[in-house]
Amino acid sequence: MSETVVKVTDVWKIFGTRAEEAMAAVKSQGIGKPEVLSEFQCVVGVQNANFEVARGEIFCIMGLSGSGKSTLVRHINRLIEPTAGKIEILGQDVSTISESELRRIRAQQIGMVFQHMALMPHRSVRDNVAYPLEIRKISKSKRWAVSDHALGLVDLTGYEDRLPRELSGGMQQRVGIARALASDPEILLMDEPFSALDPLIRLQLQDQFKALVAQLRKTTLFITHDLDEAIRIGHRIAIMKDGVIVQIGTPEQIVMEPADDYVREFVQGISKLKLVKAHSIMKPLETHSGTLDGAPRADHGADLDQLIDLAVETDQPVVITEGGVDVGIVTKPCLLRGIQGGKDE
Amino acid sequence: MSDVATELKVTAASDIEIDRETLDNSIKEFAGPNGNYYVETFHKIHDNTSFIPKTFNLWAAVLGPLWASSRAIWGMFWAFLILEIIAWVQIGRGLWGTPGSEFLERAASQAETMQRRLDQAAAATEQADIDRFTKLAENMQRAIDTNMERVEQAQAEATGIMITGLIMLLIFKLIQGVYANNVYEKQYSRWRIDPETTESGRSNRNAVLGAVLTVAIAPLVVYRFTVNASMELLEAFPEQQISTYFLGEGNGTLFGAVASWMEARIDAAALAGDDVFDGIVSGVRTVLDGLTVALNGSPWPVVMLVIAVTAWRAAGPRVAIFTVAAMAYTALLGYWALAMETVALVGAAVLLCVAIGIPLGIWFGKSRRAYRMAEPVLDLMQTLPAFVYLIPIIAFFGTGNPPGILATIIFGMPPVIRLTALGMRGVPESIKEAAVAFGASRWQLLKDVEIPLALPSIMTGVNQTILMCLSMVVIISLIGGGGLGQEILEALQFAAKGPGLLGGFAILFLAMVMDRIVQGAFRRKDQQD
Numbered sequence: 062m063s064e065t066v067v068k069v070t071d072v073w074k075i076f077g078t079r080a081e082e083a084m085a086a087v088k089s090q091g092i093g094k095p096e097v098l099s100e101f102q103c104v105v106g107v108q109n110a111n112f113e114v115a116r117g118e119i120f121c122i123m124g125l126s127g128s129g130k131s132t133l134v135r136h137i138n139r140l141i142e143p144t145a146g147k148i149e150i151l152g153q154d155v156s157t158i159s160e161s162e163l164r165r166i167r168a169q170q171i172g173m174v175f176q177h178m179a180l181m182p183h184r185s186v187r188d189n190v191a192y193p194l195e196i197r198k199i200s201k202s203k204r205w206a207v208s209d210h211a212l213g214l215v216d217l218t219g220y221e222d223r224l225p226r227e228l229s230g231g232m233q234q235r236v237g238i239a240r241a242l243a244s245d246p247e248i249l250l251m252d253e254p255f256s257a258l259d260p261l262i263r264l265q266l267q268d269q270f271k272a273l274v275a276q277l278r279k280t281t282l283f284i285t286h287d288l289d290e291a292i293r294i295g296h297r298i299a300i301m302k303d304g305v306i307v308q309i310g311t312p313e314q315i316v317m318e319p320a321d322d323y324v325r326e327f328v329q330g331i332s333k334l335k336l337v338k339a340h341s342i343m344k345p346l347e348t349h350s351g352t353l354d355g356a357p358r359a360d361h362g363a364d365l366d367q368l369i370d371l372a373v374e375t376d377q378p379v380v381i382t383e384g385g386v387d388v389g390i391v392t393k394p395c396l397l398r399g400i401q402g403g404k405d406e
Numbered sequence: 407m408s409d410v411a412t413e414l415k416v417t418a419a420s421d422i423e424i425d426r427e428t429l430d431n432s433i434k435e436f437a438g439p440n441g442n443y444y445v446e447t448f449h450k451i452h453d454n455t456s457f458i459p460k461t462f463n464l465w466a467a468v469l470g471p472l473w474a475s476s477r478a479i480w481g482m483f484w485a486f487l488i489l490e491i492i493a494w495v496q497i498g499r500g501l502w503g504t505p506g507s508e509f510l511e512r513a514a515s516q517a518e519t520m521q522r523r524l525d526q527a528a529a530a531t532e533q534a535d536i537d538r539f540t541k542l543a544e545n546m547q548r549a550i551d552t553n554m555e556r557v558e559q560a561q562a563e564a565t566g567i568m569i570t571g572l573i574m575l576l577i578f579k580l581i582q583g584v585y586a587n588n589v590y591e592k593q594y595s596r597w598r599i600d601p602e603t604t605e606s607g608r609s610n611r612n613a614v615l616g617a618v619l620t621v622a623i624a625p626l627v628v629y630r631f632t633v634n635a636s637m638e639l640l641e642a643f644p645e646q647q648i649s650t651y652f653l654g655e656g657n658g659t660l661f662g663a664v665a666s667w668m669e670a671r672i673d674a675a676a677l678a679g680d681d682v683f684d685g686i687v688s689g690v691r692t693v694l695d696g697l698t699v700a701l702n703g704s705p706w707p708v709v710m711l712v713i714a715v716t717a718w719r720a721a722g723p724r725v726a727i728f729t730v731a732a733m734a735y736t737a738l739l740g741y742w743a744l745a746m747e748t749v750a751l752v753g754a755a756v757l758l759c760v761a762i763g764i765p766l767g768i769w770f771g772k773s774r775r776a777y778r779m780a781e782p783v784l785d786l787m788q789t790l791p792a793f794v795y796l797i798p799i800i801a802f803f804g805t806g807n808p809p810g811i812l813a814t815i816i817f818g819m820p821p822v823i824r825l826t827a828l829g830m831r832g833v834p835e836s837i838k839e840a841a842v843a844f845g846a847s848r849w850q851l852l853k854d855v856e857i858p859l860a861l862p863s864i865m866t867g868v869n870q871t872i873l874m875c876l877s878m879v880v881i882i883s884l885i886g887g888g889g890l891g892q893e894i895l896e897a898l899q900f901a902a903k904g905p906g907l908l909g910g911f912a913i914l915f916l917a918m919v920m921d922r923i924v925q926g927a928f929r930r931k932d933q934q935d
Contacts, residue, residue: 138843168845179840183858192854193844240844250843 066248066280067114067137072146074132074304077103084144094303106132108304110146117278119271121295123285129304130284134250137282138171139163151247168197172241172279176253178233180225186212186236187221193244211239214273231262238270242277249274249281256286267293288327292316292336300324312336333400334366342399343381343389353390356380361388365399372396436594438607447587448594459584467583474586475616478605482589483616486582491627493575498632500568509560513553520546672801683802690808693757697750702743709746710737717919721926728922732915741890741912748879748889748916751807755814755875760868763819767826767867768852771860777827784820792817792881800885810887814878821870829863830856865928872924876917890916 075083075097083101086092094105107129114120124130135141136148139155148155150170155163172193180189188195191208199207212218215235225233234254241249254270255263271294274281285291291298292312299309300323308320316336319325340361346353356377359368363381368391371379378390391399426449433448434441447461454460466473470490474483520543527539597604605612649659657663676683701709710733718726736745770777796813803809833856841855857864883891890913897906 140839140843164845164847166845167843171843173840173843175836175840177834177836179834179836181837181841181855181858183861192841195854196841196845196847196850244844 064116065113066116066118066151067120067282068147068149069110069112069133069136070147070149072107072110072133072136072148073144074106074129074136074141075103075144076106077101079103080144088145105304107136107143110306112299112306112309114280114282116280118296119274119281119283119294121283121285121291121298122301123288123291123298124301125286127303128301130286130301131252132304133301134252134282134284137248137250138167138173164196168193169244170247171250172244172246172248173250174234174237174241174252174254176256178225178230178237180233180236180240182225185222185224186217186228189225189236190240190243193240197244207243208239211243212236214242214277215239215269230258231266234258234266235269238273242273242279247280249279251281251283253284253286255290263290270294288331292331300327313338317341334369335364337365337399339363339368339379339381339391340383340389342395343391344395345389346380346387349378349390349392351377353377353380353387356390358382358387359391365396368396368399432598433594436597436606437590440608444587444590448591451588451591459588461587462583463586463590464583466586467579470579470582471620472613472616473582475619476608476610476613477590477593478609478612479589479593482582482586483619486578487620487623489578490575491624493571493578494624494628495631496571496574497568498571498628500564500566500571502632509553509556513550513557516546516550516553520550672798676801679802686812687803687808690754690758690811694750694754694807694811697753697757698747701746701750701753706737706742713919717923717926720923721929725919725922725926729919732919735915736912739908739912741893741909744888744890744893745912745916748891748913749920751811751814751882751887751889752872752875752879752920755811755818755878756868756872758811758815759819759822759871759875762815763822763867763871764826764864767823767864768830768857770823771827771830780823784823787816788820792878793884796881796885805886807887809885810878810882813882813885814875817878818871818875821874822864822867825867825870826860826864829860829867832863833859869921869924869928872920873917876913876920879913 073084073087075087077083079101080103083097083103086101087097092100094108097103097105110133112120122130122133132141136143137150137155139148143156146156150166153166155166158166180186181192184192187205187208190211191204194204194207209218209221212221215238217232217235217239220228220232225236228236234257237254255266258266267290283291283294285294288298292315295312297309297311298315300307300315300320302323308315308324310318313336315324316328316331316333319328338361339359342365343361355375356379357371357375358380359371359382361381361383368379372391372393378392378395380387381389381391430445433445437444447463450461451459463473469476471483471487474480474486523539523543523546527536527543530536530539593604593606597606645659645661649661652660653663713733714726714730717729736742766780770780792813795816799809799813803812837859838851838855841851846854879887879889880891880894883889883895890909893909894906894913896902897909
């Protein structure tokens with residue numbers, strides 16, 4: 062996870078007819094959002110976004126509706142032109158390339174999945190998946206072979222000749238994913254792909270998607286308004302509010318060290334079972350007075366879920382080891398506090 | 407948790423106190439002058455649960471429409487202005503109208519004759535003459551008496567008319583008084599929703615406007631309907647005098663001047679654009695000739711077979727049977743060649759409509775500005791009666807089949823343009839965005855996404871266009887268009903009922919066959935999707 066695939070530097074997006082003037086004023090005088098709206102009748106969609114995504118990484122952008130996350134991700138394939146800033150894909154600045162080069166990058170290097178599937182209703186599933194290849198004028202026999210392979214990846218073999226409307230919502234979105242994968246792109250842009258689905262189907266697809274991306278090693282930008290989903294899927298999460306990226310970090314960082322009250326409020330309701338590890342809640346060995354023979358043992362990287370499984374079997378505390386050496390204990394009060402997101406003092 | 411619970415209090419609907427203060431202030435703000443009165447009446451209206459109003463607005467009753475106008479209730483103003491004028495006309499007829507005036511005139515002339523007879527009797531010397539004249543005078547006196555009776559009767563009726571008028575006026579005033587506050591309360595409700603465009607308060611401007619309208623309308627109408635000898639000026643618009651005023655005596659009318667100016671303009675334009683118009687006509691003729699050769703040049707059994715098979719394939723066996731029957735009708739009555747000419751005419755018009763209309767529709771669907779500019783033109787094309795644009799078409803393109811096709815195109819093209827534009831605008835943005843995100847160019851977007859998704863709408867437009875073109879078949883025979891329409895026109899000119907009806911049925915069958923085949927084809931296509 063070293064090579065940078067997507068690099069976004071100082072990107073601004075201001076909507077409105079006087080966006081250029083407003084941008085200049087922001088840069089020279091440092092005026093804020095309310096002034097941009099009142100003086101230039103312009104809306105700030107994205108405010109000074111900076112991030113990098115490494116190869117194979119799943120980078121989640123989380124925010125509520127209207128926070129600018131969809132706007133931000135559309136800058137990557139320039140469906141939206143940035144007002145200021147630079148976007149690089151594999152070291153190439155996409156904001157300066159020609160129209161035809163842009164189309165080539167869209168067709169070959171970026172696959173996109175949309176919240177409302179956006180499948181073409183008059184084409185069969187196979188032809189929908191093959192469309193990115195058709196745009197590149199690839200022969201029909203090759204197209205169909207690739208399309209069938211991509212449909213196989215999302216477990217839709219046998220549905221190739223159906224029309225999209227004959228499929229359920231979850232299946233339709235899998236067609237959308239197959240379409241994004243068909244041209245074997247470097248980057249996947251997922252714009253709230255699972256938001257419109259039932260909770261159960263969503264969970265299924267999340268797991269399926271995570272496994273698929275890990276196997277194919279696609280660099281992914283995943284947009285969601287659901288922090289649970291971001292934590293399940295993302296290697297790193299960026300939290301957006303009103304066009305500003307508030308915090309970027311791993312799920313554990315976001316949950317344990319929220320940058321401000323806004324993030325803290327979000328994180329409150331999140332289950333810590335899979336996030337909090339033994340080393341962050343354990344107590345020194347000395348705090349226990351009795352014998353520890355026969356007590357269950359766990360690695361210091363074990364999460365709360367695993368610790369609970371061990372703890373219910375015994376009255377003794379769980380002993381935490383690091384490289385085979387006992388380093389601390391986790392008592393039941395420790396566990397309970399840990400579930401709440403704190404530490405037993 | 408418990409604090410929250412205590413803060414939330416559930417109250418039964420019957421226990422809820424009505425907060426009058428904010429409501430009162432809002433009503434006062436709306437009503438302006440005399441706010442307290444309206445606060446009180448609106449409360450009465452709000453508290454009233456029966457449908458009989460319980461308030462009476464004295465000023466509305468007394469002033470009538472003037473009150474309505476001062477409060478900007480224009481619907482009420484117009485309704486009661488008209489009703490009150492009707493009442494006033496009745497009162498006027500009774501008061502200063504001259505009912506029975508014709509009997510009175512007759513009686514007066516009879517009185518003169520009687521006087522003459524009496525004079526003659528007095529002047530006469532012979533007894534026989536005296537008796538004769540006296541007898542005549544007595545007869546005359548009886549006639550006068552009858553007429554005077556009639557006059558009295560009419561005048562008695564006049565009093566009745568006046569009383570009816572007074573009662574009507576009283577009833578209208580009462581209705582206004584009783585319902586004024588309810589109507590005004592409705593206006594208040596509207597004002598609460600939309601204070602920007604709903605007028606509120608009492609304004610002098612509106613009161614003056616209402617008074618001016620009343621003064622301008624009421625006296626003239628009452629005068630016109632009550633006084634028997636009306637002013638000549640009010641009977642008809644004095645265009646003759648105005649023409650003389652502008653153009654001078656003996657220089658014709660304004661109408662003549664404008665008409666001859668337009669005629670000169672059109673002639674000049676026709677002459678100037680001669681080559682262009684000839685080019686258009688020859689282009690249309692090429693299309694028409696092609697179709698005519700195909701339909702009338704080919705042997706008739708071949709054409710019949712092709713049409714029958716097309717009907718079968720496109721719309722199924724039932725339509726095919728109907729088509730064969732319709733073709734037998736036209737052929738047996740000797741209409742075959744004419745029918746095929748009509749099909750060629752309509753076909754040429756539809757082809758041109760589609761060839762021009764679909765690209766225009768695509769453009770209008772993509773550019774809102776272009777559509778806004780074109781919309782009045784499209785409306786004009788559809789609403790302008792065909793007879794109106796037949797004249798300039800003759801001026802520019804002459805007579806015959808090609809100008810007839812042009813007239814048909816003017817009438818038939820708007821639906822395909824409109825429905826294509828509608829279909830283009832209905833393509834979901836998300837699907838277009840997806841295609842662009844996968845690298846589609848503008849042309850690929852149009853060809854792969856926009857046109858296929860707009861196709862059902864475009865096809866509806868084409869079907870509409872076909873039907874509208876068919877409806878022009880008879881009209882274009884007025885400018886020399888051939889085919890079945892010409893048969894009908896000739897039958898019409900000689901009032902030939904038999905030929906007219908037979909030709910009419912031939913057109914009807916043609917239209918039905920075309921409609922069924924096209925609709926059947928579209929329906930089958932829909933089912934495939």
